[in-house]
Amino acid sequence: MYHTSYDTEKRQWNGVKTNPSFNSQTSLGSVILNTLLENGLKVAQVCAITGAKTTFNELHTLSICAAKKLQSLGYKKGDVILLFTNNSADVQPLVFAALSLGCPILAEVTVHGAAEICRTLTSIRPKIVICDDKFYPMLKECMISMKIIPDFFIFGNQPADTRPIKYLFENFDDELHFVPAKINAIDDVAFMVCTSGSTGNAKGVPLTHANVLNRMSKMSFMTPDDVMIGFTSVDAISGIRYLISGTLNGSTRIVNQGKFTVERLFELVEKFKITFTSSTMFCVHQMLNHPKIETANLSSMKIFRAGGATMSYKDIQKLNQYLPNGKFAHSLGMTEMAGVVSINLLHANNNCVGQLVDDLEAKIVDDQGERLGVNEIGELCLRDPFLFKGYLGDDESTSKCFDSEGFFKTGDLARFDENNDLFIIDRKKEQFKCLSYHVIPAEIQEFLNQIDGVYDSCVVPIPDPNYDSLPAAVLIKADNSTCTEESIEDAVANNFADHKQLRGGVYFVDSFPKTNTGKLARRSVIEMAQKLYNESKKKAQQN
Structure with a gap:
């Protein structure tokens, strides 16, 4: 359970201090491979469409198979892999393989068009593109226009001069010995997640192995007994968190293919007895206004987490009425902080986003950067031991997003109350x-x-x-x-x-x-x- 303390002298709020569970040479890939072995025959993921189950052991084998095949093709640490695909059961071992090789993963949002992709490619040049067949023509044209010549691996029908995804899992030699690449966890990038800046174009946020490990290995509200469902792929920080945190906590993930619908959520929760889900306020609003919510069986749900916007206390109370054995957990998360920064797991007395997660420091400042106190509204600024390094190819935005004390300026107007609960008031940003x-x-x-x-x-x-x-x-x-x-x-x-x-x-x-x-x-x-x-x-x- 998370707890926030307030330093009256510094006017600073602090999450619980913990000792790092990894050293500077620990790669996210090696931690994941070890976790897969430790959980062995336990089910790691289930395909929501076919019901096919994959154990942690099987996921370990597939991940090493793909890593060794990519390695045999000459790919090495530092080679960027562009992932442009909708969710499927084969995405996870590809991600784990890339992390094990030290290959940064560029997780591009699949709703982006050519102009947005080309803008990203001005600062990031992938060596490999993994994509669905329907995205290939657009991506091929983007690469040509940017004078990039990557190798393509395709889900679905295989165009000429490309390889099918199944190639990475073929002719496995049954030799599981594999040594993950040596990396510097503090400096080497694991994921590059495209996000939106407050006043400019989409930016690439590089998250190092330390960023991701520090934040996603401490999701104490997830347990090995949880059955999880998410409706985003690894093209967003929420999808990355769902995959990495779920795996590191030994939970079972339901791999959904397709967009979110209320009917689909209700169906999957009842079918798989889902205990944990992570969503957006947009989806919550759709759910609360859907006629089937009155008859939906959500009795298995323990935690329904959502963020991305504020939610009224009235709606929180309404949603909790449909969770007889669980509760709604309002939270705040952001790409630059590698996921969740605060979550309300303690009560349902208001619409706060709860207490800071472990190792996080926060302050509220006015327009002059001066620190404010309890119940005073200002900009929320955050700092943790492994902050992201800045925006890719955008030194100007990077210099503006950190203050002189090394705090990240979130652009959110917020306050902490006398119980050290965090409230988001409004978006200072224009997005x-x-x-x-x-x-x-x-x-x-x-x-x-x-x-x-x-x-x-x-x-x-x-x-x-x-x-x-x-x-x-x-x-x-x-x-x-x-x-x-x-x-x-x-x-x-x-x-x-x-x-x-x-x-x-x-x-x-x-x-x-x-x-x-x-x-x-x-x-x-x-x-x-x-x-x-x-x-x-x-x-x-x-x-």
Whole structure:
């Protein structure tokens, strides 16, 4: 159980101090391989579609087989592997094989389009691409345009000049002797997870072996008796946490293929007697408003964890009513901190995100960087013994995300109460979510401002409980512009992922409101867009 203490003199909140369970030469891959052996014949994962079970021993064998095959092909420590695939039972041994070889895994989000992928590839150049067959044409074109020549391993139908995934598991010589690559846990990268910055384009967050081991080996709310389900793959920190923490804790994971649906969640929980799940507030909202929740059997569930946004106390109470033998655990997590940083496992008396996890330090600061005290609202800053090194290829953003004391500036407005519970008040950052995915206004604005006839643009969120938020674009036309709402919507649709589509509408205005210093008054633009959205919606209903 986690516990937070408050140092009144320093004005600093601290998680429980622990001793590291690894040294500087310990690789995540070697720890995983040892864990797989220790758990032996216990079931490690079950395919949700076929029901096929894989033991820890079998997963160990598959992981070594893939590692030795990649090694025989000449791949070595430091060679980046781009993973662009939906979840399947074969993904896990490939991840473990890469970690054992010291090959950093670039976990690219599979909803990203070509423009977003090419942006990532400006700072990361993979030697291997592992992808589903449907993604191959787009990825191939991206590699050609970026002058990268990787080897492709394909799930599904095999195009020319590629190898099938099954090749990595063929002709195994039954020799299990394998020595994982020697690594420096503090400096060598295990995962590169694409995430969104507060005001710029998507960034690559390098997480070292120490980052991941320190954070994901201490998820004390997971046990070997747990049966877990997650609906994200390793293209997100939540999917990486689900795989690594579940494995290190000896839990059984249900490998789901396909997107989240409420019906699917209810079906799998009842079928496999799932005890633990990790989700987003978007999914929770869908669940609470689904008619089948009244008859769903969630009696096996012990912990239903969710984060990514604030949740009202009323909804927390409502969800707990459907968990007769469990409870909802509100939490805060972020890619840069390699996962969960706080979680409420102690009570359901409010909508806090609970106590800090072990070894974490936190402070709340004002706009001048001065530390604040109990129940004072400011920016949440975090520090642990193994902070990430910064954003790949983005020295400017890296320099801005750490303060002089080595704390990571989260961009979240927060406070700690007198019980040392953490409350998230709002996002200081401009990013928002649609369909549980991050939307960064500056990324779309940069694109819109290059369209002929657009003078300036501002992308803002329109609140919507069914989507989290709807992206909307407020534009100023250039002189003699022929742009229309439809042409702008089509341009975005053809260049960005589904969650970045302008579902909130396109609105043309004469000018943007500004602050006294001449800066864009974004809050006023948001209010303007929300008013225009409501007016257009009302007009549509009248017609």
